[in-house]
Amino acid sequence: MSRTIDPSTLFVSPQWLADHLDAPDLLVLDASWHMPATGRDARAEYLAGHIQGAVFFDIDGVADHSTGLPHMLPSPEAFAAEMRRLGFGDGMHAVVYDSVGLFSAPRLWWTLHVFGVDRVSILAGGLPAWKFEGRPLQTGEVVREPRDFTPRFDATLVADLAQVNEALLSGAAQVVDARSAERFMGLAPEPRVGLRAGHMPGAYNLPFPNVIEGGRMKGKAGLDAAFAAAGLDPDKAVIASCGSGMTACILSLALAASGRAPAAVYDGSWTQWGGRADLPIVAYAS
Structure with a gap:
């Protein structure tokens, strides 16, 4: 961490x-x-x-x-x-x-x-x-x-596909996805062509707007409420993901703003995971 x-x-x-x-x-x-x-x-x-x-x-x-x-x-x-x-x-x-x-x-x-x-x-x-x-x-x-x-x-701030896969399998770190709930559940199409819809098995969902208010980061109480609503334990290791590694950084910053260690960021994010047919996904769309 x-x-x-x-x-x-x-x-x-x-x-x-x-x-x-x-x-x-x-x-x-x-x-x-x-x-x-x-x-x-x-x-x-x-x-x-x-x-x-x-x-x-x-x-x-x-x-x-x-x-x-x-x-x-x-x-x-x-x-x-x-x-x-x-x-x-x-x-x-x-x-x-x-x-x-x-x-x-x-x-x-x-x-x-x-x-x-x-x-x-x-x-x-x-x-x-x-x-x-x-x-x-x-x-x-x-x-x-x-x-x-x-x-x-600083390698502790970066996660690659192998580390994410290991975290999902072992529970060594919580993988949290900053995309919208609709994209996370596979109910909305991905903005990038060729990507499957859904999320990584075992990932949590914390849409990045949930930690922002009026264009600024929420205070600690608001952040803690957002973490809790997503089912996250912010005092344990977190790997943040999103569509392409952009808004995952907002979640890393949110953890830092709440006084915890910033999350490592999965740089490839869903663009990499969702673009590979050999990786498992969970989707609720029919």
Whole structure:
């Protein structure tokens, strides 16, 4: 199980960020990403207006493209090269946000921790909260001076197919699925072509919106209620899954926000599991 993270460090307010934008050891990263069906272009939206000094992290671009699965974790070398290019160096504080509120930012929060970054925070409420307070935006690309970044891979935060299968068989960890109840039960089609509908035998279901309220993470009481409603014991090991490894990171963050160890994330998630005919599934659709 991974180490716990001080919940008080997970989020910063728009006011805090505004007060610290000029800090030399801070870098703001726009980690916006949208499902293909939305028709939204996260990079184009970043160029049209972003927090001052923020750089854009391309979740799809900075990834391992050899697997055929979407936005898989890049190699430590590839990630380090991108961090250096963006101007993020060892010991710096990363503040991450997205344009929805709390959707894709947790993916970069998790990725940064996977590669050994200790100081990572998420802007509470994301870009919508920043805009709501009437704070200024900057347009165009931001280019910063390269910094030295050294990746330190934390394997406790990542789960592969073999580890997930073992957890399901042995009960060594609880596998929790962040997809909607309809998709989990196989009553709604998967958004990606060619995937079977349903879920892994023995998996729990905690749809990611159940831990969010008003574009922000719920407080500890709300999180504990969500864990309980899903049948989870948050004090035991958890592996989070979803459609493609994106919203699983929200559940990992939710555990951290409740004072527990963040969940390991099954990076292949349902795109891998549901795309393989040799793996068992449970579905309630007729």
